[in-house]
Amino acid sequence: MTLICGAGAFGTALAVTLARSGPVTLWARDAGYAAEMRAARENARRLPGIALSDQITVIGGDIPDGDAPCLLAVPMQTLGGLLAAHHAALDARPLVACCKGMDLATGLGPTGLIAQGCAKATPAILTGPSFARDIALGLPTALTLACADAATGARLQARLGSHDLRLYRSTDTIGAELGGALKNVIAIGCGAVMGAGLGESARAALMTRGFAEMDRFALAVGAQPDTLAGLSGFGDLVLTCTSGQSRNTRFGHSLGRGEAFDPAITVEGAATARAVADRARALGLDMPITQAIAALVTGELRVAQAVDMLLSRPLKEE
Structure with a gap:
């Protein structure tokens, strides 16, 4: 049984x-x-x-x-x-x-x-x-x-x-669990992008650069290099960031539109964003997207402010 x-x-x-x-x-x-x-x-x-x-x-x-x-x-x-x-x-x-x-x-x-x-x-x-x-x-x-x-x-x-x-x-339990955790954070951001009317090109950019942050964090805490490229990382990221069935994406969409979200619905990425942002700071990791999403979740930033913050960062190689 x-x-x-x-x-x-x-x-x-x-x-x-x-x-x-x-x-x-x-x-x-x-x-x-x-x-x-x-x-x-x-x-x-x-x-x-x-x-x-x-x-x-x-x-x-x-x-x-x-x-x-x-x-x-x-x-x-x-x-x-x-x-x-x-x-x-x-x-x-x-x-x-x-x-x-x-x-x-x-x-x-x-x-x-x-x-x-x-x-x-x-x-x-x-x-x-x-x-x-x-x-x-x-x-x-x-x-x-x-x-x-x-x-x-x-x-x-x-x-x-x-x-x-x-x-x-x-x-690789570390990599598998981090893929599932971190993609929820990026999904909130993607939902906010679409809710604010910033377009699918912006969502694709956020997914891609967000995945780079996911990989950076996972490797820093002991995940195996290939794990996040699999189902538990990239696969879950694609599904969650592109489907209206995702609670994290719907929550982000509400943030982007400035609307209230049903507090009875569990949004795992909200607490995870805060936990990951704190851990990244302690490790000295550069994770601007995650930090911006954590600030959105806590109300410290609005979507327009987060976009301006991210777009004003110095240009760099990919």
């Missing part, structure tokens, strides 16, 4: 696709929410219109003990709290993070938080270009599964992959 912690859109979508191969337990933090899903046989709040098969058992309350792998499909900023609250049930088993970002309190990524909070667990991360509804509908999707323990990674790849969900294995 596969255990998934987190009954948001992505956790539910993973449950739907994995249930085509065997039984799945989907844990929701809110017991009332779990009861609602059991009764309706769908996640009407987060993934409406997608039926939950009889292979999916939705539970609330305590996370069941065991040694089977557990997929952690919760927002990045709540992952540390989940690990602390359910340490006894989660330690000493493979834990696969399915969130993207950097923890604002510690500056750690998902696998770093897992290693810190559950020292006996084997950390892994599932990341790459994907939308929950596409996965739930069985549309072809390719993701990166990164685990520093190669043998565990191979077992997870065989267990979690399917005909429609193709998993590529890596041992």
